[in-house]
Amino acid sequence: MRRATASPKPPAGQPLPETHVWQTLRTLFPYLWQYRFRVVAALLCLITAKLANVGVPLVFKDMIDGMSGEVLALPVLLLALYGALRFSNSLFTELREILFARVTQRAIRQVALEVFRHLHALSLRFHLERQTGGISRDVERGTRSISSLISYTLYSILPTLIEITLVLVILFVQYDIGFVLITAASLLAYVVFTVKVSNWRIAIRRAVNENDSAANTRAVDSLLNYETVKYFNNEAWEARRYDEQLLKLEDASTRSQTTLAFLNLGQQAIIALGVTAMMWRAAHGVVEGTMTIGDLVLVNAFLIQLYMPLNFLGIVYREIRQALTDIERMFGLLKENREIADAADAHDLPAERAMAIEFAAVDFGYEPNRQILRHVSFTIPAGHTLAVVGHSGAGKSTLSRLLYRFYDVTGGAIRINGHDLRQLTQHSLRSAIGIVPQDTVLFNDSILYNIRYGRPEASLEEVLAAARAASLHDFIESLPDKYETRVGERGLKLSGGEKQRVAIARALLKNPPILIFDEATSALDSATERAIQRELELAARGRTTLTIAHRLSTVMNADCILVISDGSIVESGTHAALLANDGEYARMWFLQQREIQDERGQAIAAVVG
Structure with missing residues (x-):
């Protein structure tokens, strides 16, 4: 049966389509906002954690200044406050995780279930023209990417933005505008460089995904047709076709890795220049007596706190864009037209035994x-x-x-x-309606499950009666595992006649x-x-x-x-x-x-x- 990938690839030489970021986010937002109380509580925990995190360097500065005077004394209260702030940062960070874990997993579950139901609601024509391997890969990546998107935005991007805002305000209030300008210029240069290079790399990352789906599709299609491959002795031919796709994946992955190295190198250069400029200005203030040793430590601590998450900005931005791309592909399945849909005024067929x-x-x-x-x-x-x-x-x-x-x-x-x-x-x-089709395809489960599929709520006695009516019971009883015998992928462990008798029993059980x-x-x-x-x-x-x-x-x-x-x-x-x-x-x-x-x-x- 011929099928194609879940989302069509553009013709060779044409650029990959741009991700519809805001449209994808608008589609995802209702799944999260239905748990608005948990979302708001998690955001409050996030802000509290960042306030505690920013307060740590401030307390550490006072400790340094208090111990660097002529009279040395142990700042007990400051030490206690320092420990409390560090613990508060961890406490509210974990509370945020606890509050938002249910939101993330429930959203993933609801989206996956909706896509699954929609795929079953699509017409036979759609499934005849699509490849199961490609569709399953798109759904798998899409649901996984919801977790990635939420994780990176709520746990990386948003906390970093809050912390940057707080640090810039503190630098502006406690010191001169020069520190703010150097910090802002460094961050702006870092973000602009990261976004530009990451956007350039999106097409490369998409190519990796496309080739990954294509390779997976080829492998699944070949394995599903295992017997046909053996009949025509075409193992080497299938391996060559699979390797052709793996070669494209290898080239795309290599380009992705080398461009990532260029991105990391540029980021580190910007960070090094920013840190050097800030430390030079702080050290100059200490020498002139306008700043204390504690101020130098404070500026250094702020820079470390800011640049540590920024080190991962390229990865985070790339993963967020990739997650958006994967989610968009999955939501694209939801937009597939249901060729056969119930009319707005559709009614149930009256339940009667006599039907013409x-x-x-x-x-x-x-x-x-x-x-x-x-x-x-x-x-x-x-x-x-x-x-x-x-x-x-x-x-x-x-x-x-x-x-x-x-x-x-x-x-x-x-x-x-x-x-x-x-x-x-x-x-x-x-x-x-009950049917016994010409080509019977069974689930990779037990014979009992496949017969009972005609009416899942049927009793065991009813299943046995249907098997007897289909002249199947004696054969099943001769098997070592009897009705618990697994039939294999698509029922390949059974002969054609045995599969057809299972289909007859299933239809009779439906009654x-x-x-x-x-x-x-x-x-x-x-x-x-x-x-x-x-x-x-x-x-x-x-x-x-x-x-x-x-x-x-x-x-x-x-x-x-x-x-x-x-x-x-x-x-x-x-x-x-x-x-x-x-x-x-x-x-x-x-x-x-x-x-x-x-x-x-x-x-x-x-x-x-």
Whole structure:
């Protein structure tokens, strides 16, 4: 199945799109603001912690000045205050963490759940065109980036801004404007340089992410198709394709690392110049007698407190921009159009056991220039079985997809008990239908889980009854772990026939008023097919049933058989009537009977030989 990455990559040579920063933040803000009391309390703890942190150098200055006079004395109160301020800084910092931890994790949970639900609400067309590996990587990075964004802004950027403001005010009040100007100029130069270089590096970082997603997608796609790779002995080919993407990732990561080194070097140069200028001015004031040793220590302590978090500004800014990019990609999934959505006035399908289905002049095409069904009209009375046969590509399976409303018809209408599907809620519609698909994909869990998936609240006795009805119980009991046997990725540990019987049991357990059998016995041997066919016919009694089949022998007992060719109904009637008509159905029947006779003849010849 072909799928593509969650967000399309721009064509080669074109720049990567700019992150919509404010739009992303506006989208994220409501998830956080619903816990406004915790947010405000955390901000108050943050401000208190920074006040305590700024007070430490001030108290340390008084201690130094008090001990540098002619009479030395132990400043007990100042020492106690010094210790109290240091502890207060840690106390309120941890209180902030405690208060905000729930906000962060709840926001991550709610966003992840909303994206997950939205992905399930998107149309089948979306999932057929997207790669699961790329989508899962985008969701994983996006949810993780919410924590990173909150952490870096609340615990790095905001505290640093508060501390810078407090320090500049203290320098302005206690000393001359020169200290403020040097500090402000150094910080401005540092921030401007960091932002400019980091913005230049964003395209490089995005390229790393794009290639990382592409490499992961290739790996997941190849591993999901493990058997196909083995069938065609293409391990080396898959490794080369994976390595091609890894090479692009290697080049992008190398560019990212080298430009990061340039950023760090420039930052350290600005810091060194700023510290040198400040210490020269402070030392000059001590020599002239306008400043004390304590003042020199105070200025130095302030510089250390300011520049230590600034050392990480480049990393923090880069991570914040990267987090915004990842969150934007995840929110981009939420903006994907729900091609099939409930109408504003949609209502539930009334819960009844007798349900009639009507296809009224239905037209449909997956693409505008690819018409699949042309004015298809038929009715399945409540409790009757209608079979649809025809050659591959005639449009048989499309009928079941339209009935499930994976797509909307492009013309005409489909009705159940007179209700147009487009006016029904999708949940109530699909609750009334059970299906045994041609291609059965199982969850990597136990057989019990996969059968019970038809009705998760079903009892164990009901699950066992469904397994017996699908001729599956004896096989399961022969396994070492019985119903707890794990079926493997997509059910690969089971044979095609075993998987199909699990799907039959699952549909029977759901016990819906409408059943769809889409080539339900195509993977079974003749003996098992005959046994299950009887069970399917028993299961269909009293239910409205649509059977899509290639083997005509499985639909002989249907109340009505439709023959579809090139998207149109060319014949309809019972098995006997269609044979007597000597048309397309009769030709298909005699061709299949000849093939069966040839197979039996070959089998007898092999035994005799």
